Amino acid sequence: MKGKIALVRYSNPYSYRGFKALTAEREGAVALLIYSDPAEDGYTKGKVFPDGPWGPESHIQRGAITYDYIVPGDPTTPGWASVPGARHIAPEDARSLPKIPALPLSWRDAKPLLENMNGPEARGIGRALCPSRIASPAP
Amino acid sequence: MFAAWAFSFGVEFVKRQSHAQLFPNPITSRKNSHLCLEENVLTYPTQGCVDGLRGDHILLAPALHDFVRGIRADRSRAPVRFGKSVSTLIRCLDALFSSLSARSFFVENKIAMPLRSRNLYAFLLFLPRSCLRAFGSAERARIACFSDSRFSPPHAAAEHQLETRFNRNPSPEKAREWHRTFTAEPHPAASDRNNQLADFVAGRMAQARMEDVTLRRYDVLHSRPRSISLEMTEPVRFTASLHEEAYDADPDTKNPPSPAPTLGIPLQATSQPKSSTRTAAIPKITISFGKMASA
Numbered sequence: 095m096k097g098k099i100a101l102v103r104y105s106n107p108y109s110y111r112g113f114k115a116l117t118a119e120r121e122g123a124v125a126l127l128i129y130s131d132p133a134e135d136g137y138t139k140g141k142v143f144p145d146g147p148w149g150p151e152s153h154i155q156r157g158a159i160t161y162d163y164i165v166p167g168d169p170t171t172p173g174w175a176s177v178p179g180a181r182h183i184a185p186e187d188a189r190s191l192p193k194i195p196a197l198p199l200s201w202r203d204a205k206p207l208l209e210n211m212n213g214p215e216a217r218g219i220g221r222a223l224c225p226s227r228i229a230s231p232a233p
Numbered sequence: 234m235f236a237a238w239a240f241s242f243g244v245e246f247v248k249r250q251s252h253a254q255l256f257p258n259p260i261t262s263r264k265n266s267h268l269c270l271e272e273n274v275l276t277y278p279t280q281g282c283v284d285g286l287r288g289d290h291i292l293l294a295p296a297l298h299d300f301v302r303g304i305r306a307d308r309s310r311a312p313v314r315f316g317k318s319v320s321t322l323i324r325c326l327d328a329l330f331s332s333l334s335a336r337s338f339f340v341e342n343k344i345a346m347p348l349r350s351r352n353l354y355a356f357l358l359f360l361p362r363s364c365l366r367a368f369g370s371a372e373r374a375r376i377a378c379f380s381d382s383r384f385s386p387p388h389a390a391a392e393h394q395l396e397t398r399f400n401r402n403p404s405p406e407k408a409r410e411w412h413r414t415f416t417a418e419p420h421p422a423a424s425d426r427n428n429q430l431a432d433f434v435a436g437r438m439a440q441a442r443m444e445d446v447t448l449r450r451y452d453v454l455h456s457r458p459r460s461i462s463l464e465m466t467e468p469v470r471f472t473a474s475l476h477e478e479a480y481d482a483d484p485d486t487k488n489p490p491s492p493a494p495t496l497g498i499p500l501q502a503t504s505q506p507k508s509s510t511r512t513a514a515i516p517k518i519t520i521s522f523g524k525m526a527s528a
Contacts, residue, residue: 110275115497127463128496144482152478156419159497163275168453176451185454196496197463203473210468 096122101199101207104155106134115159115196126196129204130155136201151202161190245290417485419494423455456498 100123102114111128118126132138135149142150149155161169168176169188176182185191199207270276276291414433420426431448439446463473475494479486 111496113275126496144480150478150480152474152476154475154477154494156494157496163270168451170454176453178450178452180452182454188454192497192499195498197461197475198494198496199463199473199475200477203463203475206469206471207465210465210471 098123099125099127101127101129101204101211103131104128104134110163111157111196112159112161112163115192115194116161118196119192119194123194125194126159127199127204127207128155128196129199130201131204132201149201152200154198154200156198159192159196161192165190243290243292413485418488421457422453423457458495458498461495 095118100118100121102118104111105114114128115126130136130149130153132149132151135155136142136151136153137148139148140146142148143153165172165188168182169190170176170182170185171180172183172189174180276293415430418426420430435446435448461475463475465471477486
């Protein structure tokens with residue numbers, strides 16, 4: 095996993111995305127992409143919105159990846175409340191600060207990535223190296 | 234009959250069984266959560282459970298599949314077999330309590346009250362019985378209630394009555410209306426919309442004549458990226474839209490687009506606004522279903 099971008103499903107039954115993020119970080123991934131798979135909450139399950147309750151191809155599941163199972167709330171105030179004037183520890187000492195970016199993807203955005211991947215567990219579509227880029231331009 | 238089970242185990246740390254007797258230095262989540270993590274047990278954040286500031290409380294959520302094995306959904310009192318997750322839970326609590334007996338804790342809190350593991354085991358002896366009782370009456374009471382040793386059939390009946398009253402209260406129309414209000418716009422922490430909603434909820438609570446409705450301000454560390462993009466450069470060029478379609482059935486989907494949704498952004502990515510692009514040189518993307526795999 096070292097130096098790679100991990101692309102994972104949200105997964106059903108539910109498993110906390112924040113734990114996926116920590117796992118990816120621990121395994122040495124540089125970024126995490128979590129996508130909504132139609133097999134879990136989309137057209138495979140039934141009619142999609144607005145004709146039914148399931149997620150359309152472009153739906154994006156939002157949430158946080160807070161490592162709140164390590165420190166709840168503000169990572170720089172472990173064990174006390176972040177009220178105005180509270181003591182803050184240095185970010186370097188904060189156990190629950192994420193080290194890699196995590197992004198949610200719709201099935202529509204995840205599909206092209208999946209189709210262009212190789213790797214032992216990709217969906218049988220073997221292709222050459224697939225460099226990707228996470229960019230956040232300055233204002 | 235039961236679609237889902239949830240099992241969390243709450244432990245509150247108090248000097249005496251009263252909130253007036255809290256330890257001055259909270260002990261949860263400073264060093265204890267990772268002990269549980271090592272046992273693959275996630276913990277829930279529950280600090281501030283007394284008034285938003287005070288309270289020292291940890292919720293442990295062990296794997297459930299193995300815990301509920303043997304429990305039937307029908308009325309028969311099938312014997313409950315406790316599996317691996319319970320022994321994990323015991324190890325977890327033991328780790329927690331051992332860390333409590335660490336000298337520093339007693340020094341910090343200026344107390345001399347050694348907690349020993351044997352107290353914990355005495356406590357856990359009570360657990361299986363209360364679980365059994367709770368699950369036995371789950372169909373009637375539909376609640377597993379662990380409170381001291383006072384969980385009894387009359388209490389279950391009273392609890393059931395109260396819950397029935399509450400359940401009769403909300404209407405589907407009202408639920409739809411609230412849901413619409415809350416989901417009309419994204420409202421991540423520290424956004425304007427988040428504050429609007431907080432004011433709105435506080436207003437409704439005050440209207441309902443709830444006591445002591447106060448909006449408390451927290452100065453939290455929060456990373457908010459200015460923009461987010463995802464591109465694949467090879468073997469084909471692809472830029473993810475990171476955008477959801479709009480639908481007539483839900484007019485709010487047509488609202489002006491807000492920043493792309495994110496799950497988490499590391500602090501260093503937002504604290505270095507001068508670097509124009511953070512590019513990770515990635516040789517390969519790896520897909521994994523259920524377990525991590527490397528390509």
